[in-house]
Amino acid sequence: MNIKKQRTSRYIIGFIGVFLLIAGIFIHVSVGSSSISITDVIRALFHPDNSKQTTIIQTLRLPRAVLAALIGASLAVAGALMQAITRNSLASPQVFGVNAGASLAIVVATILFPELHSKTTVYFSFLGSALGGITVYLFAAGGKVTHIKLALAGMAVHLFLSSLTQGVIVLNEDATDVLYWLVGSINGKNWSHVLVLLPWSVFGLLAAFIMGRSISILVLGENMATGLGEKVQWIRLVAGVIVIILAGSSVAVAGPIGFIGLMVPHIARKLVGGDYQRILPFSALLGGILLVYADILSRFIAYPFESPVGIVTALIGAPFFLYLARKGRKIKQ
Amino acid sequence: MKTRRKLKIGSVMAILSILLVLAGCGAKQDSTNEKSSNKQKVAVKHELGTTKVPENPKRIVVLELSFVDALHGLGIKPVGIADDNKKDMIEQLVNGKMKYTSVGTRQQPNLEVISSLKPDLIIADVQRHKAIYKDLQQIAPTIELNSRESTYEENIDAFKTIATATGKDKKAEERLNKHEETIAKLKKEVKEENGQTILPAVVRDTSFQAHTSASYDGGFLEKLGFKDAVQSKDAYAEMNLEQLSDINPDILILANNEGKLLTDEWKSNPLWKNLKAVKNHKVFVVDRNLWTRFRGVVSSEAIGKDTVKLLHDQQK
Numbered sequence: 001m002n003i004k005k006q007r008t009s010r011y012i013i014g015f016i017g018v019f020l021l022i023a024g025i026f027i028h029v030s031v032g033s034s035s036i037s038i039t040d041v042i043r044a045l046f047h048p049d050n051s052k053q054t055t056i057i058q059t060l061r062l063p064r065a066v067l068a069a070l071i072g073a074s075l076a077v078a079g080a081l082m083q084a085i086t087r088n089s090l091a092s093p094q095v096f097g098v099n100a101g102a103s104l105a106i107v108v109a110t111i112l113f114p115e116l117h118s119k120t121t122v123y124f125s126f127l128g129s130a131l132g133g134i135t136v137y138l139f140a141a142g143g144k145v146t147h148i149k150l151a152l153a154g155m156a157v158h159l160f161l162s163s164l165t166q167g168v169i170v171l172n173e174d175a176t177d178v179l180y181w182l183v184g185s186i187n188g189k190n191w192s193h194v195l196v197l198l199p200w201s202v203f204g205l206l207a208a209f210i211m212g213r214s215i216s217i218l219v220l221g222e223n224m225a226t227g228l229g230e231k232v233q234w235i236r237l238v239a240g241v242i243v244i245i246l247a248g249s250s251v252a253v254a255g256p257i258g259f260i261g262l263m264v265p266h267i268a269r270k271l272v273g274g275d276y277q278r279i280l281p282f283s284a285l286l287g288g289i290l291l292v293y294a295d296i297l298s299r300f301i302a303y304p305f306e307s308p309v310g311i312v313t314a315l316i317g318a319p320f321f322l323y324l325a326r327k328g329r330k331i332k333q
Numbered sequence: 334m335k336t337r338r339k340l341k342i343g344s345v346m347a348i349l350s351i352l353l354v355l356a357g358c359g360a361k362q363d364s365t366n367e368k369s370s371n372k373q374k375v376a377v378k379h380e381l382g383t384t385k386v387p388e389n390p391k392r393i394v395v396l397e398l399s400f401v402d403a404l405h406g407l408g409i410k411p412v413g414i415a416d417d418n419k420k421d422m423i424e425q426l427v428n429g430k431m432k433y434t435s436v437g438t439r440q441q442p443n444l445e446v447i448s449s450l451k452p453d454l455i456i457a458d459v460q461r462h463k464a465i466y467k468d469l470q471q472i473a474p475t476i477e478l479n480s481r482e483s484t485y486e487e488n489i490d491a492f493k494t495i496a497t498a499t500g501k502d503k504k505a506e507e508r509l510n511k512h513e514e515t516i517a518k519l520k521k522e523v524k525e526e527n528g529q530t531i532l533p534a535v536v537r538d539t540s541f542q543a544h545t546s547a548s549y550d551g552g553f554l555e556k557l558g559f560k561d562a563v564q565s566k567d568a569y570a571e572m573n574l575e576q577l578s579d580i581n582p583d584i585l586i587l588a589n590n591e592g593k594l595l596t597d598e599w600k601s602n603p604l605w606k607n608l609k610a611v612k613n614h615k616v617f618v619v620d621r622n623l624w625t626r627f628r629g630v631v632s633s634e635a636i637g638k639d640t641v642k643l644l645h646d647q648q649k
Contacts, residue, residue, distance in 0.1 A: 032575055033573075033575055033576040033579050034575060034576075034578075034579045052578070052604065052607070055602070055603050055604050056575050056578070056604065059602050059603070059604065060573065060574055060575050060602075060604070061575070110538065110592075114538070114591060114592025114593065115592055115593060116593075117593075170440060170441055171438075171441075180539070180540055180571065181539050187571070187573055188539070188540075188541070188573040188574065188595060190598060190602075192598065304576060305570045305571055305572065305576070306571050306572070306573060
């Protein structure tokens with residue numbers, strides 16, 4: 001009876017989530033510098049004509065909304081995977097230097113090869129995020145590292161890589177253009193960017209969902225997982241590669257949007273319990289929702305001009321991070 | 334063990350002696366500062382206070398390009414320029430070769446090089462160099478003026494202040510009168526376009542930055558009789574294609590960055606093709622140095638001439 005109840009409540013949460021996401025995309029598409037009503041939005045989506053409104057929605061606003069949902073989902077799942085493999089509730093692509101590594105690699109790449117297409121910069125991004133992630137992971141692999149210490153090590157690597165990025169920018173006057181991107185922004189993106197991101201994030205998300213069961217067992221503890229016949233090192237490695245694919249491709253397209261990967265897995269865990277077979281898809285859904293709504297808010301900061309969405313996620317995320325750090329301390333005491 | 338200790342003592346001695354030599358250098362510098370202070374001084378009011386500047390300074394270091402333009406207009410050659418290590422950019426600004434020492438980038442000028450030039454006046458940008466004002470003051474009398482994100486009017490004020498600091502007030506007055514005449518002449522030449530909306534913008538890989546009525550180039554174009562398509566208190570505004578199509582300016586002036594451009598992606602979009610400026614072939618790509626970096630009396634006249642030429646060539 002109880003199990004049945006839980007299942008129905010999960011269905012309800014899932015249903016509400018999907019509804020919120022679709023509603024969010026509709027609102028997202030209807031908000032912008034030129035006012036377009038919801039009815040016009042629906043007409044432009046389902047009965048497209050040659051009007052200016054249809055063009056605005058189909059070529060500018062819709063790809064941006066889709067991108068927000070995809071990136072939110074990717075970063076959230078990357079965060080959930082990192083929290084699982086490090087068994088650290090403060091883990092996320094941002095806190096553990098993955099985003100900072102990717103940013104550094106992309107800034108260096110755009111300075112060295114200014115003509116590079118974003119299809120290619122993705123690979124630089126993978127390299128950079130791997131560099132950042134592996135550095136922090138080596139601290140974790142030593143074992144016996146407390147959560148806070150690991151988070152501190154991650155922040156240290158993050159700050160070190162960020163300062164290198166800043167250094168590169170200071171030394172190249174032309175690179176100051178990158179500053180806006182560095183906060184994390186999906187302003188002005190179109191379908192070509194969606195096409196760059198889509199294969200990577202679909203592959204990464206599906207692979208993560210398939211691994212859900214193994215990840216859940218891994219979280220139980222290394223000995224238990226080995227006892228249950230799981231190849232712990234392999235799971236860690238594959239999950240790490242998925243993190244790099246998801247976070248790296250997101251950063252390559254939209255810059256290092258922070259805090260999504262940190263917050264969302266916690267909310268998902270609260271809603272659907274500790275099983276990663278459920279946490280991962282729910283994280284994807286919630287991450288998409290969060291970034292879509294955050295991007296709607298970002299448009300009102302300096303309306304009618306654009307502000308990077310990274311500002312909004314940082315505004316929500318920084319207090320959340322502090323809350324988590326406090327909670328962690330209380331449990332220990 | 335013994336040799337290691339000896340080594341230690343030796344290295345300490347070495348460090349100490351280096352410090353002594355350095356201190357000696359410092360002392361020497363102080364004495365030169367005193368020497369220059371014997372001269373007559375002029376009090377110059379600027380954005381961060383009042384600085385006493387020696388009369389008719391001979392060795393001037395400037396940390397922004399607009400100040401190079403101002404000195405050029407007054408017939409003075411600076412000894413040091415923060416030129417971002419681009420000599421050809423300075424040659425373009427003063428329209429010829431000029432001997433000077435580069436003091437590094439505008440953002441991070443090299444204080445050691447500046448002090449090695451033994452300047453008697455430093456002109457710095459109040460936005461970029463506010464934090465190093467005290468350091469600069471220790472090297473030589475420093476005035477901080479509006480340059481980056483300054484309006485056209487603020488730029489003229491800065492020009493006047495530089496004239497006062499260099500004892501060229503009369504020359505400045507003459508030059509500004511000539512400037513007004515030039516503007517009046519240019520304004521007549523673009524009479525047909527009077528009142529049309531114009532939007533200068535810097536285009537980069539991922540951003541389209543409109544220069545508003547509060548920007549230097551926007552303000553100057555309004556002087557010529559155009560209307561900046563974005564009226565704002567902030568000099569720059571980030572824009573996307575949707576906003577651009579809403580604003581839909583009559584004339585679009587693009588100062589492109591090197592490398593990939595955001596507008597390359599926009600060009601395939603019907604919204605871009607339907608822009609008034611695109612349909613009427615009034616999209617002009619201009620030199621980014623001249624239009625957005627130099628910002629001065631002399632170069633603004635060149636911007637004006639450029640505008641007239643672009644509009645008239647297109648009409649032919």
